Amino acid sequence: MNTSATPRIALITGANIGIGRVTAVRLAQQGYTVFLAGRSAQRTQAVIDDIHALTGSPHSAFFLPLQLDDLSSVRECAALFLARQLPLHLLINNAGLAGLKGQTRQGFEMAFGVNHLGHFLLTQLLLPTLKASAPARVVTVASRAHLMAYQGLDWAALQQPTRSLTGTAEYGVSKLANILFSAHLAKVLAGTGVSTYALHPGVVDTEVWREVPRWLRPVLRLRGLLTPEEGAQTSLYCALQAPADESGLYYDKSRVKTPSRIAQDSQLAEQLWKQSLQWVEATS
């Protein structure tokens, strides 16, 4: 483990590549011991090697297997971490996909299941440890794409295969869910010393667009792409600098930003929280 006097521990999902990779490396440089949760140990090894080299410690980064499209894998990932009986100061719900159509192992719409419900369960399972480790933070990488979900949440559609041609509408819904989740989590965590942040990283040149049809990609590129290094800056700001009393808010360019009207609907946020709880409990 990190040998500094007060070791800080972070768990980040989807850190083998893209925004998550930069976030994990920078946190390790700040002295965090980082747990990189993802689908492939092999594809995460290069990041772990980089972190070990940068920190000069072979105990500064570890891999945890995690498939967010399978809630049993989420439970196993949390159990593996909890079995180490370590504190947890920072949970970064970073992993995400756009444009992959279908359903998760437990039958949820793919983007919603991976981007929201998998992270919802992971956070629930780690909450007691986060609270016991306070001050601690939960950072959820959402997106400006939540603006597409202006009609809110269609509860039935969330349990069906992706309907839209490109999957981008469902991506927007999943990112709305990220913001609603983070806002309600702040209420649940009030007074515990654990604060929570949702953010838009910018439009970043990463693999997240790999499943989006080729004809749509030039449209995305027209919006001006950031590098992954630039794209990680708001995650790092929320993880390391944002004031703890700003818990539950949404950030863009390392500043508080007002999300869509529907993303500010506290009743919808509570409804999503209760429904998500029911869904994950039904699959346990």
Ligand SMILES: NC(=O)c1ccc[n+]([C@@H]2O[C@H](COP(=O)([O-])OP(=O)(O)OC[C@H]3O[C@@H](n4cnc5c(N)ncnc54)[C@H](OP(=O)(O)O)[C@@H]3O)[C@@H](O)[C@H]2O)c1
């Ligand atoms: N790039 C942008 O312009 C942009 C804009 C707004 C928001 N975001 C958000 O930023 C976050 C990071 O994305 P990125 O742009 O860095 O994309 P990325 O390079 O594609 O990284 C996404 C990460 O998520 C992981 N992941 C995908 N599906 C998973 C699953 N079922 N289980 C576990 N891990 C899974 C990927 O793992 P594999 O390598 O195994 O696939 C990868 O590590 C996402 O939440 C994304 O929605 C990105």
